[in-house]
Amino acid sequence: MNQSDRMLTAPDAPRRQPTATRAAATAAPLAGGPRPRRGRNVTRSLTRVLVFGAPAGLLMAVFLVYPIVQSFRFSVYDWDGISKATWIGLGNYQELVQDALFRKVVGNSLLLAVLGTIGSMVVGLLWAYGIERRLPGWRSYRFLLFIPVIMPITISALLWALLLDVQGPVNQAIGWFGVDLPPDWLGDYRVAPWVVIFVSIWQASGFTMLLILGAMEDVPAELHDAASLDGASALRRLVSIVVPYIRGTLGTLTIVQFIGLLKAFDIVFALTAGGPGNATDVLGTYLVQKAFAEGRYGYGSAVAVGMTVIMLVVSVVFYRRLLGKDEEQ
Amino acid sequence: MALNVDRRRFLIGTLGVAAAGALSACGSPGDDGDTKTGAAADKDVDKLVFLTNADDPTAKPISEKYTKTKVEVRQTDSSTYADNFPRIATASDAPNIAGFFIDGGRFTDLAKGGKLLDLTDVWESSGLNKAVPDLIKKKYLEFTGDGKVYGVPTNTSRYGCLFYRKSVLQAAGVTPPANHVWASEAEWNAACDKLKAAGIEPLSVGGKDGYPLSHLQDGLLSSVMAPDLINSPLKIDYNSPEWKAPVQKLLEWNQKGYFSRGFLGRSTDQGNTLFGQKKVGFSTGMNVWQPLVVKAGTPVEDLDWCLLPPIGALPAKMSIYAGGGVVIPAIAGGHKQAKEFMSYLVSPEAALDGAKIGQAVPARTDVPGLQDALGPIGGSMVEFANQKDRSQFGWDDPAPTDMIEYDRNNLQAVLAGTLTVDAFCAELEKLKAKKR
Numbered sequence: 001m002n003q004s005d006r007m008l009t010a011p012d013a014p015r016r017q018p019t020a021t022r023a024a025a026t027a028a029p030l031a032g033g034p035r036p037r038r039g040r041n042v043t044r045s046l047t048r049v050l051v052f053g054a055p056a057g058l059l060m061a062v063f064l065v066y067p068i069v070q071s072f073r074f075s076v077y078d079w080d081g082i083s084k085a086t087w088i089g090l091g092n093y094q095e096l097v098q099d100a101l102f103r104k105v106v107g108n109s110l111l112l113a114v115l116g117t118i119g120s121m122v123v124g125l126l127w128a129y130g131i132e133r134r135l136p137g138w139r140s141y142r143f144l145l146f147i148p149v150i151m152p153i154t155i156s157a158l159l160w161a162l163l164l165d166v167q168g169p170v171n172q173a174i175g176w177f178g179v180d181l182p183p184d185w186l187g188d189y190r191v192a193p194w195v196v197i198f199v200s201i202w203q204a205s206g207f208t209m210l211l212i213l214g215a216m217e218d219v220p221a222e223l224h225d226a227a228s229l230d231g232a233s234a235l236r237r238l239v240s241i242v243v244p245y246i247r248g249t250l251g252t253l254t255i256v257q258f259i260g261l262l263k264a265f266d267i268v269f270a271l272t273a274g275g276p277g278n279a280t281d282v283l284g285t286y287l288v289q290k291a292f293a294e295g296r297y298g299y300g301s302a303v304a305v306g307m308t309v310i311m312l313v314v315s316v317v318f319y320r321r322l323l324g325k326d327e328e329q
Numbered sequence: 330m331a332l333n334v335d336r337r338r339f340l341i342g343t344l345g346v347a348a349a350g351a352l353s354a355c356g357s358p359g360d361d362g363d364t365k366t367g368a369a370a371d372k373d374v375d376k377l378v379f380l381t382n383a384d385d386p387t388a389k390p391i392s393e394k395y396t397k398t399k400v401e402v403r404q405t406d407s408s409t410y411a412d413n414f415p416r417i418a419t420a421s422d423a424p425n426i427a428g429f430f431i432d433g434g435r436f437t438d439l440a441k442g443g444k445l446l447d448l449t450d451v452w453e454s455s456g457l458n459k460a461v462p463d464l465i466k467k468k469y470l471e472f473t474g475d476g477k478v479y480g481v482p483t484n485t486s487r488y489g490c491l492f493y494r495k496s497v498l499q500a501a502g503v504t505p506p507a508n509h510v511w512a513s514e515a516e517w518n519a520a521c522d523k524l525k526a527a528g529i530e531p532l533s534v535g536g537k538d539g540y541p542l543s544h545l546q547d548g549l550l551s552s553v554m555a556p557d558l559i560n561s562p563l564k565i566d567y568n569s570p571e572w573k574a575p576v577q578k579l580l581e582w583n584q585k586g587y588f589s590r591g592f593l594g595r596s597t598d599q600g601n602t603l604f605g606q607k608k609v610g611f612s613t614g615m616n617v618w619q620p621l622v623v624k625a626g627t628p629v630e631d632l633d634w635c636l637l638p639p640i641g642a643l644p645a646k647m648s649i650y651a652g653g654g655v656v657i658p659a660i661a662g663g664h665k666q667a668k669e670f671m672s673y674l675v676s677p678e679a680a681l682d683g684a685k686i687g688q689a690v691p692a693r694t695d696v697p698g699l700q701d702a703l704g705p706i707g708g709s710m711v712e713f714a715n716q717k718d719r720s721q722f723g724w725d726d727p728a729p730t731d732m733i734e735y736d737r738n739n740l741q742a743v744l745a746g747t748l749t750v751d752a753f754c755a756e757l758e759k760l761k762a763k764k765r
Contacts, residue, residue, distance in 0.1 A: 082415055083438040165599060166591025167608065186594025187536070189745040273537055276593035277742025292412040294734045295435060 068308070074301035081297040092302035101278060102286065102303065106310065109282040112197055112268075113261040113314075119201035120257055121250065124208025129238050131209070132216045142213075149206040157270030160199050161186060189279035192272055196280050200267055204260075208253055215249035216242060251322035258318060262311055283307045374663035376400065377670055380417065380424035381655075382407035386620060386687040388428075391679050398666045408538070411435070419444050423658035425667045426674075429480050431652030435730040437472055440479040446657040446664060447477045448671070455672040457481065460693035464722070465651040480654040481675055482692035484683065487710050489548025489648035489723065490636045491532070491611040492622055498610060501527035509635045509713060510645065517638035521587045524610040530589040532582070533609040535597030536744065539737035540725075541613045542579070545637065546740060547648045547723035549575035553641035556721040562728035567758040568751075571641075576743060576750050578640050583744050593745055601625035611635075619688045619706050632706055647714050648723040651692060732760045 075092050079085035096102055127145055131138045148156060163170050164185035171182035185195050219242055227237045243250065265284030268274060274281035274289070281289075287307065291300025376399040381388045383404040392400040403424065405413075411430050418427060418439060429436070439445055452458050458466070461482060469478045490509075498505055503520045511517045521531035534541045550559060553574045558565060565572055582588060589609050592600065597614075598621075604612035605626025614622045623629050639645040655674060657667045673679055680691035684702035690711055691699070700708035714720040725733045735756060742748035 080438060082419075082436075082442055082444070161594075161596075161599075165595065166589075167603065184591045184594065187591040187745075188593075189747050192594065272594065273539075274738075275537055275539075275741045276745035277739065277747040279745065279747065289734070289738070294731045295415075296731070 071301045071304045071308075074298055075305050077298045079298040080295045081291075082295075085298065088298070092299045093306075095299065096302050096306055101281075102306070104278060105281050105283055105286040108193065108280065109262055109264070111193065112200060112264060112282060113258050115197050116200040116204065116261040116264075117254055117257040119197065120204035120208045121254060123201060123205040124212050124253075125238075125243075125250075127205065127209040128213040128216055129234075129242065131213055133234060142209075145209055146206040148203045149210070153203065153266045154270040156203055157199065157267050160195075161271055164195060186272055187276055189276050192276060192280050196268055196271055199271060200261060200264065203267060204257060208257065211249060211253055212246065215246035219245045251318075254322060255315060255318045259311055259315060262314065263307065283310075372662050373666060374398075374425065377426060377663055377666055378403060378424040378661075379426045379670070380405060381428035382410045384621070385428070385689075387683040387689050390686050391674065391682050392670075394679075394682070395670060395673050397669060397673075398663075400670060415439060418656070418658040419660060421660065423661045425661045425663050426655055426657055426671060428483075429654050429656040431468055431472055431480060431654065432726060432730070432733065434472060434727075440473050441475075444659055445479040446659050446668075448479060448481055448657065448668070449477050451481055451668050451671050451675075452478055455481075455675050456695070457675060457693060460677075460695040462692075462694060465692050468651055468722075468726070469654075480656045481671055482651060482654040483675060484653050484689045485692050486618065486650040486653065487647055487690070487714060487720075488544040488613075488650060489551060489646070490634055490710075492604065492614050492619075492627075492632060492634050493611045494604070494607060494627060494631050495633055496631050497529060497607050498524075501529055501610065503610065505633060506635045509633075509709070511635065511638040514638045514640050518585075520610070521582075521585070525586060529607075530609045531587045531611060533589045533595075533600040533603045533612040534592050535595050535600035535613075536588075536593040536741060537596050537599075539741060541597055541600070542740040542744070543725055543733075543737050544613060544648070544723075545579060546575045546736070547725060548637035548645065549578055549640050550724060551646040551648065551721060552639035552643045555643070556646075559724050560722055560727050562724060562732060563761055563764055565724075565761070567754045567761060572757075573750055573754055574640060576740070576753060579740070580743060580750060588744075593741055597621075598625065601627075619704070629704065629706065634706060634710060644718070646718070647710070647720040649714060649720050650723065650726060652726055654692075729760070729764050732757060732764075735760060 074085075076087065076089055077085035078088045078091065127141075131142050135141065162168055165171070166182070166184050166187065170185070174182040183191050186192050223241050223245075224237060227241055232240070263284055264282055265288065268280055268282050268285050269288070272280040274285040283303065284307075287300050287303045290296050290303055378401050379388065379392055380403045384407045385404065388404065389402045392402050410428070411432065414427075414429065414436060417423060418436075436445075465482055465485070469480055469482065470476070472479060493505065495505065498520075501524045503523050506512070506516065524531045534545065536542055547559075550572075554565075554571045589595075589600075589603060595603070600612060601614060601622050602625045603609050604614075604622065612622065619629065619632065622632065636645045636647060655671060657664060657671070661667070675691070675693065677693065677696045680689075680693060680696045681698060681702050683689035683691060684696070684699055684707070688703055688707040690703065690707065700711060703711060725736070728736075739748055739753050739756070743750055743753050
């Protein structure tokens, strides 16, 4: 079986029931076959749903649905997490809409998610392509690039905080080039957000590189060979062959990265704690600040619901734009 | 037999099961009933778990000396301890005794809800009623206002003042202030300018942590606003020139370059390290507590301290924080044993050990040999604080939690240049209006 045949029998293929078979299955009873005992089948199928669905349902209930439902319920109360809650209806949401800081935090989160995703995808793609083309030293290169992924995020963030201190090694190195006043990376509100984005890209690129590399290995060698014979450069082959071929993987990764960065907390908290001022505050740090530091569980829950809605909308849009076309095809 | 369950139906069924389970488990927020303080909680335990924050060097050695019941000391991240405290104190695995902060009455509802044990008898049996100054006792009594006390004070902290390295000031030709007090703001400014001229940054502060900035604010406020008003946060006019003065002063220092560059992105530990490396003249330390500064590389022989300069008509004062103590979560077992251990923790004997080991200053004043045990720095600070009109409680002790949090977070924004002093103060006034 050659590469093209393998493509035709991709894992997705058997799951799709051919249209003709589906039509036949629907038509069978109308064509005079034995009439199904509908009531009994419904009971049976319901029992099966309960039997097979209960374990998964229970887990989802405890770890997914319950927290979501509770968050929504808390969000309509004025509650400090300890004393009896007071029902305030949509009061928290009204405050949320009018909260200028929340809008700023949403902006910060979107900036981090958009630039962090683009950055980690581009860097991951280029690294993966370099490794896949077996650049000199590609094995150690692959290992080194994956280190940020296996490092705990807080350790990475603290490491960068030390490196980027005004008097830290990075600025000392900049000083060797005669720069008298190197940047205040984490203490200047104009610079700190870019540092957070940079560290996020550094942290995530190893992961994107690994998955993209896995997808790239499936690109038929013949396509590369044919393009090379036609005189296509490495960059041209990346843009015209590799990227279209692994579009599905890139789409899925983009969604995963975007949502992951949209709900980022640990890296921001450990790197800047949301500061200076609120320059690097994102939805995650803002939620924790409101709910836990200020003891406003109700308002914090409204932030969480707002965050969920934003992520849901973004996910649906991304899913339709990036993966929808593939599914239609 | 073919299964009549397609993916859609299966998913709907699973979600239905999940939703039914989740909804049936929902209760009303805050309606989880009172803590179980029945017979189980009163039973003796094999060992007591004592939870405290990681910065406390005294908890382990002092607990090891206690022989009546085995005590396991657990230490946790100090920066998130207060935020996590409500969950710590109400969890089924709550410690038998836990470190606690009285700040702004942020845990008052916890005590009112029966989650903390009434410790009136511990105050009496351990002699705290007589040994603790009335002002500190009042803070604990005011915590709930029901005539009971739910916490026992173990130590007090000093802040609103600065550490300096004698050798660094000497090298820059700066004369340290006489008797720890700057004669005027001009004297302080001259010292900072001299340090800058000598290539040394004047003041290190871990601005990333938030609270060190509010400590500076408190210290400066002491020379502008009367102590009674500072301790009545709901009576302060936050748009008044008095309240704005310290904030404007911090901004002015920032513009003059008195803060070490990068201070807003630096933690307290990093700030202390810079001080240890002789790169700055002064440091706020943390609550002006000697052990952390020494740990970060400053030898105690080279260390001394001073108040912040006066910026108003009143003399500058040292700020005192008296809210650090211990409580007994009602849900945990071994109440009797925990109270006995607590009495030991606040005894003069343990207080003296705490002073020797970690320069911790106890809330009680009847500890013989305390000043010697605290050493030259800690001893002189306590001696200074005991003088009339030389110390007072700060604003962030009685202020409501949301106002404290706003202040801490947004002083950063003011100094970063993203928030004006007027907008900062106006927001505090709005928060005050909500509380009224």
